Amino acid sequence: MKILDRYISKNFIKSFSLSLVxxxxxxxxxQLFRVIKYLSDGRFTPTDAIYYVVTLLPRTFIDVAPLAVLLGSMMTISSMASNLEIISLKTSGIKFKRIVLFPIIISAIISGVVFYVNDTLYPISLKINRDLRRGEVQERVAPIEKRNAFLRGENSNYIYLIQKINRETGFAENIQIIDLNENFDEVERIITAQEGRYNFSKKMWMLKDANIYYGNDKEKSEVKDFFAESKYSDDPEHFITLSVEPRTLTIKDLKKTIREMKSIGGDTRELLVELGNRYSFPFASFVISFLGLALGGRYVRGTSAVSLGVCVLLGYGYYVVQASFEALSANGFLNPFVGGWIPNIIFLIVGIYLMNKAEY
Known part of the structure; x- marks a missing residue:
């Protein structure tokens, strides 16, 4: 690292830290008004109040990191520009892109930290924060029974359609099991039964008075007093899932929950939107650094306040665009991953354009 890089990096980290704080x-x-209200109502003890504020920090850091990077980068380069250091460096043959290289690298590292906090600390802190507001730790328990249950089998290409199932007793009513081909586009066999029970020791479904119909031969059918095949071994627990708050899940848990919801025919849109945001939003700090560095790179006397105003507007503009595309994704108009990355792509293009303009 050259002396110039150390100088700029030190000033950038200082400006970013001050902006973040x-x-x-x-x-x-x-948030103090709410905390004081909880204290006066007796819902919080002084220890709870401190704990409550601490649990707000991860999400606050995630939300304000892009703005802190934006203002930190602008303050660093603007200060150098006002002291004519930028012009001197350009005159000596150093390109503006080289001057701001290390602030961009540091912004990328900050994005990595935001990604880590967003996936690890934030879900935990959100759960604790909500428990503190409720006044108790709430255990989430899946319902014992479910109506109109749907599940794609784990061991083969088949699906269950069950009118009513009890996960504790394993008893089910009005059961249909549909076997499909490998491409999952043609019915090979349909098994129906008025009732059935899951044998927990043998790990298979036992159907009573089963009717078997073959898709390739509509006239062929069978009736059996009892029907069981080892491949139909899906536990009743798999038919019933908990309703979850996506923001309280890590990326790993989100992926697992999405798979489970798909297997029972559940709506995964909200989960997919959250997963898309987990991958896209942390990198806003890296993307938005280009704006601050480019806008701070050209010093014209009397226009620093204008640059600051434009910079802040662009920063909040990112949040508006991000929220707009998130709404489009949540309503099904866009793929959640595409919707999450479009704001980053838009602002990166704008940032690179302004960075090229700052070369002159």
Missing amino acids: AFIGIFIVS
Whole structure:
């Protein structure tokens, strides 16, 4: 690392840290009224109040990190520009892109930290925060029974359609099991039964008075007093899933829950939107750094306040665009992953354009 890189990196980290502390401080102050209200109502002890504020920090850091990077980068380069350091470096033959290289690298590292906090600390802190507000730790328990259950089998290409199932007793009513071909586009066999029970020791479904129909021969059918095949071994627990708050799940848990919801025919849109945001939003800090560095790179006397205003507007503009595309994804108009990355792509293009303009 050259002396120039150390100088710029030091100033950028300092400006970013000050901006981050300022934004977090503003948010914490805005929450003090609620904390005081909880204390006066007797819902919080002083220890609970401190714990409550601490659990707000991960999400606050995630939300304000892009703005802190934006203002930090702008303050760093603007200060250098006002001291004519940028012009001097350009005159000596150093390109603007080389000057801001290390702030961009540091912004990428900050994005990595945001990604880590968003996937690990935030889900835990959100659960604790909600439990504190409720006044108790709430255990989530799956319902014992479910109506109109749907499940794609784990061991082969077949699906269950069950009118009613009890996960504790393993008893089910009005059962249909549909066997399909390998491409999952043609019915090979349909098995129906008025009732059945899951044998927990043998790990298979036992159907009573079963009717078997063959898809390739509509006239061929069988009736059996009892029907059981080892491949139909899906546990009743798999038919019933908990309703979950996507934001309280890690990426690993989100993927697992999405697979489970798909297997029972559940709506995964909200989960997919959250998963898309987990991968896209943390990198806003990296993307938005281009804007701050480019806008701070050209010093014209009397226009620093204008640059600051434009910079802040662009920063909040990112949140507006991101929220708009998130809404489109949630309503089914866009693929959740595409919708999550479009704001990053838009602002990266704008940032690169402004960065090229700053070369002159």
